[in-house]
Amino acid sequence: MKRRDFITKAATGVAGAGAIAAGCSSPDSGDQVPSVQTKKNVTWRLASSFSRSLDTIYGAAEVLAERVSALTGGRFRIRAYPGGELVPALEVLGAVQTGTVQMGHSASYYYDGKNPAFAFDTCVPFGLTARMLNGWFYYGGGLDLTRELFADFNIINFPGGNTGVQMGGWFRREINSLDDLKGLTMRIPGLGGKVMDRLGVNVQLISGGEIFPALERGAIDATEWAGPYDDEKLGFHKIVQNYYYPGWWEPGPGLSFYVNRNAWDTLPTDYQEALTSAAAEANVGMMAKYDAQNPPALQRLLAEGVSLRPFARDILEAARSESFNILEDFAAADAQYRKIFDSFVEFRRAAYRWMGTAELAFQDFAFRSAT
Numbered sequence: 001m002k003r004r005d006f007i008t009k010a011a012t013g014v015a016g017a018g019a020i021a022a023g024c025s026s027p028d029s030g031d032q033v034p035s036v037q038t039k040k041n042v043t044w045r046l047a048s049s050f051s052r053s054l055d056t057i058y059g060a061a062e063v064l065a066e067r068v069s070a071l072t073g074g075r076f077r078i079r080a081y082p083g084g085e086l087v088p089a090l091e092v093l094g095a096v097q098t099g100t101v102q103m104g105h106s107a108s109y110y111y112d113g114k115n116p117a118f119a120f121d122t123c124v125p126f127g128l129t130a131r132m133l134n135g136w137f138y139y140g141g142g143l144d145l146t147r148e149l150f151a152d153f154n155i156i157n158f159p160g161g162n163t164g165v166q167m168g169g170w171f172r173r174e175i176n177s178l179d180d181l182k183g184l185t186m187r188i189p190g191l192g193g194k195v196m197d198r199l200g201v202n203v204q205l206i207s208g209g210e211i212f213p214a215l216e217r218g219a220i221d222a223t224e225w226a227g228p229y230d231d232e233k234l235g236f237h238k239i240v241q242n243y244y245y246p247g248w249w250e251p252g253p254g255l256s257f258y259v260n261r262n263a264w265d266t267l268p269t270d271y272q273e274a275l276t277s278a279a280a281e282a283n284v285g286m287m288a289k290y291d292a293q294n295p296p297a298l299q300r301l302l303a304e305g306v307s308l309r310p311f312a313r314d315i316l317e318a319a320r321s322e323s324f325n326i327l328e329d330f331a332a333a334d335a336q337y338r339k340i341f342d343s344f345v346e347f348r349r350a351a352y353r354w355m356g357t358a359e360l361a362f363q364d365f366a367f368r369s370a371t
């Protein structure tokens with residue numbers, strides 16, 4: 001699918017689906033628009049990587065399902081299932097690829113073992129913020145490039161939400177320098193995990209539902225997840241209270257909806273448009289919801305005695321250096337990775353220059369002076 005103005009497309013999908021549901025005729029012609037009642041009933045299953053208790057991340061799948069049903073007069077229904085209910089949380093991509101389910105909702109960097117370039121569909125360390133990532137996907141060629149990648153897995157991907165820049169995670173003890181990281185066992189996925197490994201951390205990849213018990217029994221010394229709202233729900237502050245920032249490995253991690261290509265091809269065009277529109281709404285809505293939820297959640301955590309701590313400068317500098325080395329190594333080894341990487345870097349360079357001018361100057365003054 002070629003690059004398109006997704007806002008226009010979303011509006012077109014909504015209007016088109018509404019007209020079909022009403023079974024109305026065009027005021028300028030005698031042609032009757034076919035009623036949705038003539039369309040076939042379609043029921044899909046969507047496997048999420050996330051638990052139902054993480055209502056904002058998991059909720060994006062429910063938003064998509066509700067909108068698809070509304071836009072098609074209830075003829076196209078998608079039922080979302082939380083992680084582990086249909087397939088294990090970290091096996092969603094494979095389930096969609098094989099057609100075990102028609103759709104999935106996950107973070108693509110969980111599957112970088114299948115192809116390292118999947119990281120660009122979610123985030124890379126010191127990469128793009130949520131706004132920048134949407135810009136690259138919808139208008140910078142990113143969606144076209146990642147769809148070429150997913151085509152090898154019989155999948156069409158759609159941006160499916162973003163948490164915004166994340167926190168740096170929870171640590172049993174204070175981390176005051178690069179040396180303090182060495183020997184820690186930490187739950188952290190994606191390229192962030194690879195960077196931490198190079199910095200001397202023992203990296204673990206476990207699903208969200210497994211983190212609390214692992215932290216509780218001492219199997220891990222530290223963990224990252226998202227931001228205050230979700231971290232509070234998962235209860236990490238009940239065990240450890242050193243809360244670090246920023247999550248340099250996840251400046252704007254995007255979630256994705258996966259659609260099995262064969263299932264997609266069987267859909268009527270207006271159902272495809274409804275799904276496209278619903279995915280765009282769920283994508284943008286997640287970030288807006290987190291922006292409303294995280295501020296009060298942070299205040300609640302602080303009231304519980306949580307200590308906010310910034311990462312030391314030497315940690316950030318070493319992490320950035322290793323991040324760029326890893327990205328360059330992957331790009332040198334694979335032509336497809338290089339193609340995506342070059343587009344990503346070019347977009348990032350321009351975005352950083354722009355955001356680092358007006359946006360940063362405003363934020364530096366206004367945020368620091370806020371009462």
